[in-house]
Amino acid sequence: MSEVAVPQARRLQRPGWRDVRLVVGVLLVLLSVLAGARLVAAVDDRTPVYAAARTLLPGQEVMAADLVPVPVQMDDSLPAYLDGSRGLEPGTFALRAVEQGELVPAAALGTAREAKDKTVTVPVDPAAASTLGAGTVVDVWVSRRDPDEAGVRYLEPELLLEQAVVAQVPSETGALGMGVGRAAVQVVVPADEVAAVIAGVDQEARMTLVPAPRAAQGPGR
Numbered sequence: 001m002s003e004v005a006v007p008q009a010r011r012l013q014r015p016g017w018r019d020v021r022l023v024v025g026v027l028l029v030l031l032s033v034l035a036g037a038r039l040v041a042a043v044d045d046r047t048p049v050y051a052a053a054r055t056l057l058p059g060q061e062v063m064a065a066d067l068v069p070v071p072v073q074m075d076d077s078l079p080a081y082l083d084g085s086r087g088l089e090p091g092t093f094a095l096r097a098v099e100q101g102e103l104v105p106a107a108a109l110g111t112a113r114e115a116k117d118k119t120v121t122v123p124v125d126p127a128a129a130s131t132l133g134a135g136t137v138v139d140v141w142v143s144r145r146d147p148d149e150a151g152v153r154y155l156e157p158e159l160l161l162e163q164a165v166v167a168q169v170p171s172e173t174g175a176l177g178m179g180v181g182r183a184a185v186q187v188v189v190p191a192d193e194v195a196a197v198i199a200g201v202d203q204e205a206r207m208t209l210v211p212a213p214r215a216a217q218g219p220g221r
Contacts, residue, residue, distance in 0.1 A: 046071035048084030050104045056094040116191040123182035136166040143206040
């Protein structure tokens with residue numbers, strides 16, 4: 001009878017120097033990939049803000065297709081621009097012109113009512129103007145000239161407009177911007193009140209801007 005060959009078990013071999021080099025190489029590749037990813041993340045700290053895909057004109061409704069997010073790197077000026085990581089609110093309108101390709105300031109967009117508001121220049125006493133600033137909410141009072149008097153005499157003051165917003169105050173309130181001793185203050189006026197305010201200015205009425213009570217309380221109160 002022929003003998004049956006019994007297979008011999010293979011002896012376990014110690015890993016050679018080539019196997020160790022392979023493992024080390026793989027580890028080095030992984031470490032380099034991780035280091036590169038961290039470096040890219042550290043270098044690219046840009047934030048997306050919206051730029052105008054077309055020229056935006058005042059009073060026009062702004063749609064999502066009119067804006068394109070652009071990654072930029074800014075510091076303190078970043079909050080002044082429209083956040084490109086957030087969606088556009090429905091019913092958003094352009095309050096001022098923004099050229100195509102220009103980064104969109106947050107203040108350049110607003111509601112439909114804000115888009116209809118107009119800025120009217122009102123002559124006021126320089127001392128009163130010195131107490132105002134951009135964003136101050138005021139009530140507009142007017143004292144009209146008495147038509148029955150030959151000289152200059154004014155009637156009792158009457159409330160012309162409530163809760164108007166000051167847009168700009170001259171840097172030098174003593175400057176003669178609208179006649180002797182008058183300072184030109186720009187006030188944002190609702191569209192349906194513009195004619196009344198302009199009429200008071202053209203009739204040389206005495207205009208007074210009184211800070212509104214809610215404005216004096218400060219934000220959040």
